[in-house]
Amino acid sequence: MDLSSSKSIVIIGGGQAAAQACASLRLFGFEGDITLIGEEAALPYQRPPLSKAYMKGELAEERLYFKPEAWYQDQNIDTVLSVRATKIDRSAQTVELEHGGTVSYDALIIATGSRPRALPVEGADLDGVFDLRDLADVERIRPRMIAGQKLVIVGAGYIGLEAAAVARQMGLEVTVLEMEERVLARVTSPVMSEFFEAEHTRQGASIRTGARLASLGGADGKVTTAVLADGSELAADMVLVGIGILPNVELAEEAGITCANGIVTDRDARTDDPRVFAAGDCAARPLVHYGRNGRLESVHNAIEQGKLAAAAIMGKPRPPEDCPWFWSDQYDLKLQIAGLSQDYDETVVRGDIEARKFAVFYLQNGKLIAVDAINSPPEFLASKKLIMTGARLAPETLSDTSQSMKEIAAAAV
Amino acid sequence: MAKIIYVDHEGTERAIEATNGESVMETAIKNSIPGIDADCGGACACATCHVYVDDAFMEKVGKPEDMEQSMLDFAENVQENSRLSCQISVSDELDGLRVTTPESQH
Numbered sequence: 001m002d003l004s005s006s007k008s009i010v011i012i013g014g015g016q017a018a019a020q021a022c023a024s025l026r027l028f029g030f031e032g033d034i035t036l037i038g039e040e041a042a043l044p045y046q047r048p049p050l051s052k053a054y055m056k057g058e059l060a061e062e063r064l065y066f067k068p069e070a071w072y073q074d075q076n077i078d079t080v081l082s083v084r085a086t087k088i089d090r091s092a093q094t095v096e097l098e099h100g101g102t103v104s105y106d107a108l109i110i111a112t113g114s115r116p117r118a119l120p121v122e123g124a125d126l127d128g129v130f131d132l133r134d135l136a137d138v139e140r141i142r143p144r145m146i147a148g149q150k151l152v153i154v155g156a157g158y159i160g161l162e163a164a165a166v167a168r169q170m171g172l173e174v175t176v177l178e179m180e181e182r183v184l185a186r187v188t189s190p191v192m193s194e195f196f197e198a199e200h201t202r203q204g205a206s207i208r209t210g211a212r213l214a215s216l217g218g219a220d221g222k223v224t225t226a227v228l229a230d231g232s233e234l235a236a237d238m239v240l241v242g243i244g245i246l247p248n249v250e251l252a253e254e255a256g257i258t259c260a261n262g263i264v265t266d267r268d269a270r271t272d273d274p275r276v277f278a279a280g281d282c283a284a285r286p287l288v289h290y291g292r293n294g295r296l297e298s299v300h301n302a303i304e305q306g307k308l309a310a311a312a313i314m315g316k317p318r319p320p321e322d323c324p325w326f327w328s329d330q331y332d333l334k335l336q337i338a339g340l341s342q343d344y345d346e347t348v349v350r351g352d353i354e355a356r357k358f359a360v361f362y363l364q365n366g367k368l369i370a371v372d373a374i375n376s377p378p379e380f381l382a383s384k385k386l387i388m389t390g391a392r393l394a395p396e397t398l399s400d401t402s403q404s405m406k407e408i409a410a411a412a413v
Numbered sequence: 414m415a416k417i418i419y420v421d422h423e424g425t426e427r428a429i430e431a432t433n434g435e436s437v438m439e440t441a442i443k444n445s446i447p448g449i450d451a452d453c454g455g456a457c458a459c460a461t462c463h464v465y466v467d468d469a470f471m472e473k474v475g476k477p478e479d480m481e482q483s484m485l486d487f488a489e490n491v492q493e494n495s496r497l498s499c500q501i502s503v504s505d506e507l508d509g510l511r512v513t514t515p516e517s518q519h
Contacts, residue, residue, distance in 0.1 A: 023445070046454045063435065068443055303452055320519065327458035334480065336458055377480060381460060381487035406486070 001274035004315040006106035007032045010095050012085045012251065013111030014038020016047065016299060017280030019066045020306025021109050026075050028314040034077045035103050037095065041082045042135050043069060048299060050138050051162040052329050056169065057142065064135070088255040090273055107275050107313045110263060111306070112248035114281035114297065119154060119241045123216030128223035129239045132159055144238050147171030152226045152236040154213055156183035158328045160242035161196060164205050165330040174205040175234055177226070179212050186244075189347050192360055192372050196330070199356075203331055247282045247295060260284055262295035267321065268312035269305045277312065279305035288321050289388055290340055290369070300325050323387045325380075336380035339370030339387045348395040351376060359383075366392045378405040386412055415508040419446045422516040431503040437512060438462040438498035448514025455499040460484040461518040462498040463491075467511035474501055474510070490515055 009025060009032065011018045018036055022044075025034060038044070045064040053059040062068075072079050080097070087096040088110075094102040116131040118124065130141050151167050153160045156178035167174045176183070182193035183200075197207050212229035216239060226234045252263045258272045262284030269277045269285065280302040284295045300322060307319045326337040333356060344362035351358030351374075359379035362370040368391050371383035382405035386393070391412040398408065417431045417440055431440040441449045441462075450461035457480055466474050471494055477485060481500050485491055498512065 048454060048456065052456075063439060066442065067445075071443070071445065299452060299454070322519075325459070327453060327456060329456065334458065375480070377460075377483040378486060381484065 002315055003107045003275065003313045004030075006030070006313065008103075008105050009034050009107045009109070009313065010103050010105040011036045011109045011111055012088075012095060013109075013113055013280070013282075014040055014042075014044050014079070014081065015111060015113045015280060016044065016066070016302035017111040017113075017306040018109070019044035020303045021111065021279060021310050022072075022075070022077050023067075024307045024310030025313065026077075028310055028316050030310075030314055032106075034075075035080060036072075036077060037080045037083055037085050037097065037103070039082070039084050040134055040136070043067070043072065043079060043081070045135060046299075047134075048327075050135065051132055051159050052166065055132075055138055055142065055145070055163065056166045057145075061135075085251060088251055088257075088276075090255050090257075090276070093275065105275070108277065109269075109306075109309050110252055110271075110276065110278045110282060111280045111302075112251060112282045114245035114247050116241065117244045117246055119213075119216075119243065121213055121215045123218060123223065124241075126216055126218040126223040126239075127221050128218075128237065129216060129241065131241050132163055133245070141238070141240070145170050145172065148173065149237040150235050151175070151238050151240065152177065152234055153240045153242060154226075155241065155243040156180075156185075156207065156209070157187065157242055157244065158184070160240070161200065161330055162328060163240050163242065164200055165203070168200075168203045168205050169331070175226075176200065176205060176207050177211045177213055177228070178207070178209045181210050183207060183209065188341065188372055189344070189360055189362070191347060191349060191353075195353060195374070199331065199333065245281065245297060247284075249282055252276075252278065252282075260293075264293065265305075267308070268318060269309040270312055277309035279309050287324070287340065289323055289390075290343075294340070296324050298324065298326050323384045325384060332375075334375055334377075336373045336377065337371065338373075338380055338384040339368075341370035341372070344369060346395065348398045350379060350399050351401060361393075361395075361398050363393070363395070366394075368393050368398075382406065382409040385409065415503050415505055415510065417503065417507070418509070418511040419448075420511060420513040421446075421448050422514060433504050435503050436499050437464065437501040437503060437510070440503060441498060441514075446514070448516070448518070449498060450518045451499060453499075457481060457484065457497065457500060460488050460497060463488045463518060464496055464498045464512040464514055465492055466494045466496050466501075467513075468494065470507065470510050473506055489517065489519070 263278035341362040359373040373380040453459040
């Protein structure tokens with residue numbers, strides 16, 4: 001469906017995918033109305049620093065925003081903030097807002113993102129228990145980031161471990177609870193898990209794997225203890241919950257748009273309604289380098305799908321679909337990830353784990369499918385390209401540090 | 414305050430009043446300067462904010478640190494004066510800085 005003569009485009013959501021869609025629509029020459037409906041009070045901002053530099057107080061708030069307020073005015077983009085969209089009416093082509101009123105669309109981009117999985121234990125609603133997802137969360141957390149305070153983090157995923165690193169650097173006493181037998185169990189290999197666990201331990205955080213939280217206890221409505229399934233108790237001044245996120249698919253689902261762990265889109269970010277697109281954390285998209293569909297929770301994905309949706313609406317050629325990539329900063333470690341490692345059958349370590357400068361490559365039937373690179377940009381950047389070309393690499397080549405990644409990439413087939 | 418002049422690959426110049434302490438990348442993004450993607454937002458994680466620094470400012474801007482240098486090694490069309498603009502912090506000293514953006518960051 002050609003939507004390039006649309007008069008009104010509505011974007012539900014105010015995160016990175018939404019901001020990118022706004023910018024790309026104008027870049028691709030869209031001159032009609034753009035309405036951005038955001039649940040949060042803030043204009044679109046970068047989320048990654050929330051558990052890193054911003055949490056630590058090293059980045060001023062205004063530096064989080066993608067664009068200043070004046071840009072939205074200049075670009076004639078109507079930002080409707082602190083307002084929830086309550087219904088998509090596809091036959092009327094309208095979006096209903098929570099305080100009444102509707103906005104009409106010729107094309108709609110759903111960029112509703114995701115929300116933290118709720119902690120399913122008693123005491124989760126006590127004061128001092130926080131999610132770490134949006135700016136408002138961090139505003140509540142930051143005043144309590146005081147040296148000597150006891151912080152319990154539930155979940156040893158990237159968010160939990162990044163928060164642990166910040167808290168340790170600020171002098172808090174940190175305990176991380178993880179149900180699985182190792183940290184980052186869902187997302188990386190045992191060798192990386194072991195490395196991060198050792199690093200956090202060395203930095204003075206207590207990492208407790210195989211530890212199931214039973215409940216949170218409190219006094220005067222404020223959290224004071226974390227009780228584990230084995231009956232042991234930990235004192236807690238604050239609890240941060242980082243046990244994963246759930247895609248916000250309800251609006252799409254209620255409107256009859258196909259969802260399957262995310263709003264299902266084609267390569268152009270288009271849903272099964274030709275006027276409706278989905279972008280970012282909420283979307284399940286074709287992962288072209290992996291021959292399957294999936295949902296990606298990443299900056300790369302939000303940017304790319306924002307661009308894909310805008311290009312499809314404006315009838316422009318499809319922008320490149322990059323190899324998925326991610327990063328995490330913990331202490332002075334920069335982890336850069338290219339590709340999706342889930343289905344690997346072999347790992348290869350390159351570099352020196354002790355020296356905290358190494359990479360773990362993931363192979364499937366001899367084909368490179370992903371890399372986790374610690375303080376090793378060449379391994380990350382070379383792999384990103386090699387994954388996209390479906391390169392086959394011998395383990396002994398990948399681990400051979402006498403050859404540079406440039407040389408290895410040049411010789412790859 | 415410092416004025417930063419962005420020159421695109423076709424030679425079009427855009428002069429921007431930049432805020433001290435923000436990066437040359439951030440200033441570009443906030444002012445919708447074409448040719449800089451900066452996907453990672455300044456974390457030195459993506460190498461998509463590559464610029465060429467005008468020779469006259471090479472000394473003041475300084476050399477890239479190891480991490481940045483190894484990122485730059487994999488950027489397209491790298492030259493002696495290549496830098497990642499997220500790693501250049503605006504200061505009075507850089508008033509008048511000219512940076513040229515490449516045709517593509519990918």
